[in-house]
Amino acid sequence: MKSTFKLLTIVLIVLFASCKKEIEDKQNKIILLTKPSGWVTSKLEQKLANGSWVDITGNIGAFEADNLLIFDPWYSWAIDERVLKLPGSPQIPFSGTWSFTDKETKIQFKDGNLLEIVELTETAFIVTTVSNGETVRYTYRHP
Numbered sequence: 001m002k003s004t005f006k007l008l009t010i011v012l013i014v015l016f017a018s019c020k021k022e023i024e025d026k027q028n029k030i031i032l033l034t035k036p037s038g039w040v041t042s043k044l045e046q047k048l049a050n051g052s053w054v055d056i057t058g059n060i061g062a063f064e065a066d067n068l069l070i071f072d073p074w075y076s077w078a079i080d081e082r083v084l085k086l087p088g089s090p091q092i093p094f095s096g097t098w099s100f101t102d103k104e105t106k107i108q109f110k111d112g113n114l115l116e117i118v119e120l121t122e123t124a125f126i127v128t129t130v131s132n133g134e135t136v137r138y139t140y141r142h143p
Contacts, residue, residue, distance in 0.1 A: 029104050030073050032120050038070040038080065039125050039140035047128075047135035069140060075099055077109065 044060055045053040057065075068080040078095035097110045107115040107127070115127040118137065125140040 029100070029117075029120060032122065033107075033125070034071045034073045035142060037142045038068040040068055040143045041065060041138060042141045043137075043139035045137040045139075047137070053137060068143065071098065 041057075041060065041064070043055065044057045046056050047053055063081070066082050068082050070078045070080055075097050076095065077098045078092050081089060081091055081093060096112065099108050099110075100106070101108050101114070105117055107117065109115075113129050113131065115129050115138075118126040118128060120126075123141060126137065127140075128135055128137045130136075
């Protein structure tokens with residue numbers, strides 16, 4: 001009976017520790033992702049059929065390059081057009097909700113794209129997504 005109790009206690013401790021670690025990892029990712037300064041695109045790459053990446057950052061216009069991607073801890077996101085915007089355009093042209101999936105390795109926009117997180121640090125946010133059959137990698141930085 002004592003050995004069963006000890007085994008059950010050990011299992012519960014391990015289970016609690018792993019759940020605590022998962023919660024802490026998720027909180028850390030939310031903290032990194034939801035910086036008030038948001039994220040600006042610094043590089044855009046497209047994956048070729050041979051598996052290599054080609055830089056297509058030059059193909060995005062100044063208006064898109066100036067956009068700020070903002071996530072908040074209440075699972076909302078928005079694009080802020082910041083300084084460069086067309087006259088009459090709203091400051092926030094796109095917004096919605098998001099969630100983590102696959103143990104916080106992906107971000108799902110509601111009714112939209114699925115982003116796979118490649119890197120998320122204090123200074124870099126790198127994701128890949130598949131759009132129209134093409135894989136694209138976005139590299140963001142803080143403004």
